[in-house]
Amino acid sequence: MNFQQKLQKIVKRNKSLVCVGLDPDIKKFPKGLKKSPSSIFSFNKAIIDATNKLVCVYKLNIAFYEAYGLEGLKQFKKTIEYLKKKYPHIPIVLDGKRADIGNTSKMYAKAFFEYWGGDALTVYPHLGLDSLEPFFRYKDKLVILLIRTSNPDAKMFQDVMVGKHPYYIEIARQIKEWPYPNIGIFVGATYPHELKQIRKIFPDKIFLSAGIGVQAASIKQAIQAGRDKKGENIMYNASRSIIYASSGKDFAERAAEETEKLRDSMNKYRFEK
Amino acid sequence: MNFQQKLQKIVKRNKSLVCVGLDPDIKKFPKGLKKSPSSIFSFNKAIIDATNKLVCVYKLNIAFYEAYGLEGLKQFKKTIEYLKKKYPHIPIVLDGKRADIGNTSKMYAKAFFEYWGGDALTVYPHLGLDSLEPFFRYKDKLVILLIRTSNPDAKMFQDVMVGKHPYYIEIARQIKEWPYPNIGIFVGATYPHELKQIRKIFPDKIFLSAGIGVQAASIKQAIQAGRDKKGENIMYNASRSIIYASSGKDFAERAAEETEKLRDSMNKYRFEK
Numbered sequence: 001m002n003f004q005q006k007l008q009k010i011v012k013r014n015k016s017l018v019c020v021g022l023d024p025d026i027k028k029f030p031k032g033l034k035k036s037p038s039s040i041f042s043f044n045k046a047i048i049d050a051t052n053k054l055v056c057v058y059k060l061n062i063a064f065y066e067a068y069g070l071e072g073l074k075q076f077k078k079t080i081e082y083l084k085k086k087y088p089h090i091p092i093v094l095d096g097k098r099a100d101i102g103n104t105s106k107m108y109a110k111a112f113f114e115y116w117g118g119d120a121l122t123v124y125p126h127l128g129l130d131s132l133e134p135f136f137r138y139k140d141k142l143v144i145l146l147i148r149t150s151n152p153d154a155k156m157f158q159d160v161m162v163g164k165h166p167y168y169i170e171i172a173r174q175i176k177e178w179p180y181p182n183i184g185i186f187v188g189a190t191y192p193h194e195l196k197q198i199r200k201i202f203p204d205k206i207f208l209s210a211g212i213g214v215q216a217a218s219i220k221q222a223i224q225a226g227r228d229k230k231g232e233n234i235m236y237n238a239s240r241s242i243i244y245a246s247s248g249k250d251f252a253e254r255a256a257e258e259t260e261k262l263r264d265s266m267n268k269y270r271f272e273k
Numbered sequence: 274m275n276f277q278q279k280l281q282k283i284v285k286r287n288k289s290l291v292c293v294g295l296d297p298d299i300k301k302f303p304k305g306l307k308k309s310p311s312s313i314f315s316f317n318k319a320i321i322d323a324t325n326k327l328v329c330v331y332k333l334n335i336a337f338y339e340a341y342g343l344e345g346l347k348q349f350k351k352t353i354e355y356l357k358k359k360y361p362h363i364p365i366v367l368d369g370k371r372a373d374i375g376n377t378s379k380m381y382a383k384a385f386f387e388y389w390g391g392d393a394l395t396v397y398p399h400l401g402l403d404s405l406e407p408f409f410r411y412k413d414k415l416v417i418l419l420i421r422t423s424n425p426d427a428k429m430f431q432d433v434m435v436g437k438h439p440y441y442i443e444i445a446r447q448i449k450e451w452p453y454p455n456i457g458i459f460v461g462a463t464y465p466h467e468l469k470q471i472r473k474i475f476p477d478k479i480f481l482s483a484g485i486g487v488q489a490a491s492i493k494q495a496i497q498a499g500r501d502k503k504g505e506n507i508m509y510n511a512s513r514s515i516i517y518a519s520s521g522k523d524f525a526e527r528a529a530e531e532t533e534k535l536r537d538s539m540n541k542y543r544f545e546k
Contacts, residue, residue: 023377061377061380063380066381066384069350073346097372097397098336099370100334100368100370107337107340108336110340111339111342115339115340115341115342116342124397126397127419128424129429130425131424146399146400149374151400153403154401157398157400157444157447160440160443161436162433162434167433170433171430174430
């Protein structure tokens with residue numbers, strides 16, 4: 001089953017567009033859990049076990065694991081293995097923001113799709129097509145290109161005007177011509193106008209968006225701008241607002257409550273005209 | 274000592290602008306060495322011990338380690354620790370091509386500058402200044418921004434015309450205004466014209482360049498385009514042409530010979546008018 005098929009199934013089953021971001025920061029770990037890299041898997045497991053009926057996908061940003069070195073990366077691997085074994089119907093997005101010249105990208109593709117074992121990976125498109133082909137060759141995996149990010153300074157280099165349109169539109173239009181079906185698109189939810197423009201360019205692609213929650217994007221605007229014609233084909237990530245909803249022993253239940261709330265408010269707008 | 278000081282010293286001491294790229298590909302390991310991730314450190318150590326008097330810096334591209342998972346990353350760490358202990362006067366560039374939104378970049382900065390322990394890191398500038406500040410805060414480390422890469426499709430998105438100049442010039446000019454002294458610049462040596470243009474914008478910055486060797490950039494052109502007024506402040510990486518110069522038991526000696534040859538032909542052009 002390829003990523004798209006897997007995603008469609010789980011979106012239906014869990015009635016959800018919520019992507020929970022498992023981005024562990026041990027300083028923020030709840031009471032009762034050792035503030036140590038070796039607790040990461042336990043933390044993730046509790047969140048996963050509490051939220052797996054409410055999400056469409058989990059996203060792991062590897063930076064939050066690499067910061068804790070080999071121990072952190074061991075916990076990263078363990079979390080992915082647990083997900084694949086216990087919840088094989090839930091796709092795993094790895095947020096690595098990788099890409100390099102072709103010969104090196106081949107190595108990253110091997111790392112993320114074979115060794116770590118993700119179903120999707122975020123990548124920088126800026127080095128051009130030859131830097132991305134090694135990823136596209138994994139046909140069942142989704143390769144999510146960063147087109148317009150969610151951070152405040154995103155405008156600085158991504159909105160530079162190229163003739164009459166900004167740079168991100170220029171690269172989106174070129175990418176649209178690429179003959180790879182497993183292209184995914186990342187656009188920050190904090191910029192609904194940009195999200196809407198880019199959705200128009202890629203009406204059928206799977207989108208990943210982020211910025212709902214701590215980055216405070218409006219859910220209504222994000223949904224209306226990002227959904228496809230059927231009200232789907234997009235995953236909205238929230239990390240900190242869910243996984244650190246409580247710093248008490250009830251952190252996993254509170255994470256589930258937040259996920260449910262988010263899912264339900266998204267669903268309110270998904271099918272609205 | 275900050276990166277710049279360290280680099281100036283070793284360039285003088287070893288009379289070299291050569292950066293040897295330690296990018297292990299176990300399939301290419303020489304006879305007598307097990308084609309297994311656990312041999313990576315032994316391979317690197319042999320190359321380092323043979324070339325340390327001929328280089329100004331070593332560069333490790335983490336993709337070539339991450340492809341072999343936790344074992345590969347263990348060998349990455351071991352190589353860095355060996356370099357720091359045995360050759361503390363040689364700076365270590367980590368080629369990670371990282372960067373994410375601020376909160377996440379902080380984690381990558383921690384990983385590369387604290388845990389792995391590099392002296393410099395390559396990063397994507399495309400998310401804008403707030404995505405890079407967590408790296409710049411490590412004042413003794415060099416943060417090398419990818420301005421124009423060495424691969425054939427580099428032109429695709431980096432040369433898009435913004436008014437009368439290409440995109441890479443636009444971002445270079447903006448970056449020039451940033452108040453951080455520890456900015457380094459990456460430009461591919463396969464594009465001497467672009468390298469020369471970007472050197473003009475940053476006459477005093479440290480450059481990293483690549484593409485000499487397998488990617489076949491001309492040494493003479495690369496040196497004339499990339500050097501500063503004193504004939505220095507730039508590191509030229511070569512990986513495959515050096516570390517796989519021989520697939521026999523003499524691989525380390527042959528790597529040293531290739532490094533010496535490269536160093537000497539660079540030096541021929543460094544001070545030429």
